[in-house]
Amino acid sequence: MYAFFGHLYDIFQSQHNLNVRSICGLVVMPVVLLTLLHRRLPHDPIESILTSLLPRRISRLRTPRPNARRIGLGGPLKMAETPQTAPAVKPANPNFSSGPCSKRPGWTIDVLAGALTGRSHRAKPAKARIQEAIELTRTLLEVPADYRIGIVPASDTGAVEMFLWSALGARGVDMLAWESFGAGWVTDVQKQLKLDDVRVLEAPYGELPDLNQVDFNRDVVFTWNGTTSGVRVPNADWIPADREGLTICDATSAAFAQKLDFSKLDVVTFSWQKALGGEAAHGILILSPRAVERLESYKPDRPLPKIFRMTKGGKLIEGIFKAETINTVSMLCIEDAIDAMKWGVEIGGLQAMQARADANFKVLADWVEKTDWVAFLAKNADQRSNTSVCLSIVDPAITALDADAQAAFAKAVVARLDKLGVAYDFGSYKDAPAGLRIWAGSTVEADDLAKLTPWLDWAFAEEKAALKAAA
Numbered sequence: 001m002y003a004f005f006g007h008l009y010d011i012f013q014s015q016h017n018l019n020v021r022s023i024c025g026l027v028v029m030p031v032v033l034l035t036l037l038h039r040r041l042p043h044d045p046i047e048s049i050l051t052s053l054l055p056r057r058i059s060r061l062r063t064p065r066p067n068a069r070r071i072g073l074g075g076p077l078k079m080a081e082t083p084q085t086a087p088a089v090k091p092a093n094p095n096f097s098s099g100p101c102s103k104r105p106g107w108t109i110d111v112l113a114g115a116l117t118g119r120s121h122r123a124k125p126a127k128a129r130i131q132e133a134i135e136l137t138r139t140l141l142e143v144p145a146d147y148r149i150g151i152v153p154a155s156d157t158g159a160v161e162m163f164l165w166s167a168l169g170a171r172g173v174d175m176l177a178w179e180s181f182g183a184g185w186v187t188d189v190q191k192q193l194k195l196d197d198v199r200v201l202e203a204p205y206g207e208l209p210d211l212n213q214v215d216f217n218r219d220v221v222f223t224w225n226g227t228t229s230g231v232r233v234p235n236a237d238w239i240p241a242d243r244e245g246l247t248i249c250d251a252t253s254a255a256f257a258q259k260l261d262f263s264k265l266d267v268v269t270f271s272w273q274k275a276l277g278g279e280a281a282h283g284i285l286i287l288s289p290r291a292v293e294r295l296e297s298y299k300p301d302r303p304l305p306k307i308f309r310m311t312k313g314g315k316l317i318e319g320i321f322k323a324e325t326i327n328t329v330s331m332l333c334i335e336d337a338i339d340a341m342k343w344g345v346e347i348g349g350l351q352a353m354q355a356r357a358d359a360n361f362k363v364l365a366d367w368v369e370k371t372d373w374v375a376f377l378a379k380n381a382d383q384r385s386n387t388s389v390c391l392s393i394v395d396p397a398i399t400a401l402d403a404d405a406q407a408a409f410a411k412a413v414v415a416r417l418d419k420l421g422v423a424y425d426f427g428s429y430k431d432a433p434a435g436l437r438i439w440a441g442s443t444v445e446a447d448d449l450a451k452l453t454p455w456l457d458w459a460f461a462e463e464k465a466a467l468k469a470a471a
């Protein structure tokens with residue numbers, strides 16, 4: 001403020017050649033008047049003048065800030081309402097989608113320059129590239145040597161469904177579902193495959209079903225990390241090593257970010273578009289020796305399309321797991337996956353990738369801890385995903401709204417930051433409770449998440465003010 005008035009003094013003195021007394025009259029009198037007014041008026045006129053001079057946009061909502069002090073002359077300094085200003089710095093990378101997820105740090109389209117485009121995927125060098133992707137998967141994910149790894153059609157969904165269609169029905173099955181993707185596999189098994197002996201163990205968004213109820217004499221289908229609720233199984237301790245049934249695990253948003261215990265998993269599926277920041281289109285199907293044994297010993301009485309068929313004459317088609325893919329793959333996608341996995345190896349392998357996701361999650365968790373308008377959808381701390389972090393807006397003014405209005409509010413927060421190029425695609429999944437879903441896998445930088453959180457506070461405050469103004 002002193003600088004402001006000093007500047008005025010210089011201008012007036014140079015341009016109008018005024019003396020000190022007239023300057024005092026011009027400058028001091030209005031200040032005295034404003035000060036007197038300031039004590040009588042409910043709003044702070046000096047603050048209004050100063051804030052209107054600020055270059056950045058000021059919220060209509062005056063959110064109290066812990067260190068805020070009233071801007072005024074005289075009287076005791078009070079904690080008060082300070083306008084919410086937009087943060088100065090945006091995340092360097094605004095991509096926070098939960099699939100396809102952010103590319104790895106440093107990625108450019110140039111990494112695809114060596115892709116074997118325009119060549120047959122059956123050509124020797126193309127098969128070598130596909131095999132390299134398989135071997136990198138084994139190295140990086142620490143997949144046991146006797147497990148098969150195949151690149152299959154139709155992304156993660158293709159990988160899950162080809163096993164469900166090929167192998168379920170040999171014994172009863174327990175289906176675990178606590179969010180929409182798990183629920184999708186239940187629909188497959190009950191309504192499409194129409195299997196007789198199906199038990200469904202469900203939990204609402206934010207929770208896990210009672211894992212103690214699972215019967216491992218049966219086959220078990222579950223999603224390791226529920227991408228749309230941000231709830232994951234904390235470990236594989238609930239799965240016995242000596243089980244009769246097969247465990248079939250959709251690990252698409254867990255692989256490369258959470259510890260998958262392969263000794264407890266017979267079938268693991270994922271797609272590159274999640275924690276690797278790769279491209280969609282192809283799925284990865286990993287089979288334990290027991291899963292292969294099932295495929296070779298059980299022939300379900302139902303038609304299987306060509307892209308689901310993994311056996312011929314009762315034997316596994318080994319070629320599928322040795323770069324001879326069922327149908328044509330994209331060499332661009334293969335190249336991109338190789339690049340992502342090489343990056344994973346370079347930064348220190350699986351542990352380093354998991355550590356990055358954990359550190360990213362911590363940035364968000366620390367912010368949630370000190371922010372009263374937001375809360376985790378996942379109730380239990382040990383079940384919270386370190387990749388798809390799902391958050392609910394719990395401010396009483398918002399929770400008082402009906403469900404549609406709450407959803408519209410969350411969407412407006414997302415849209416506001418999207419429009420400014422601050423953050424993209426971080427709204428909750430269409431079938432999940434309204435809120436935010438922020439990807440925190442290892443391809444995201446912790447620093448970008450740290451830069452995002454003040455923007456979230458700002459966007460929330462702006463939208464809440466807009467809501468109030470519209471009421």
Ligand SMILES: Cc1ncc(COP(=O)(O)O)c(C=O)c1O
Nearest residue numbers: 099155156157181227252253271
């Ligand atoms: C847990 C889970 N399963 C399956 C899918 C479907 O994956 P894709 O689109 O790669 O088939 C997703 C995608 O978000 C997912 O999160």
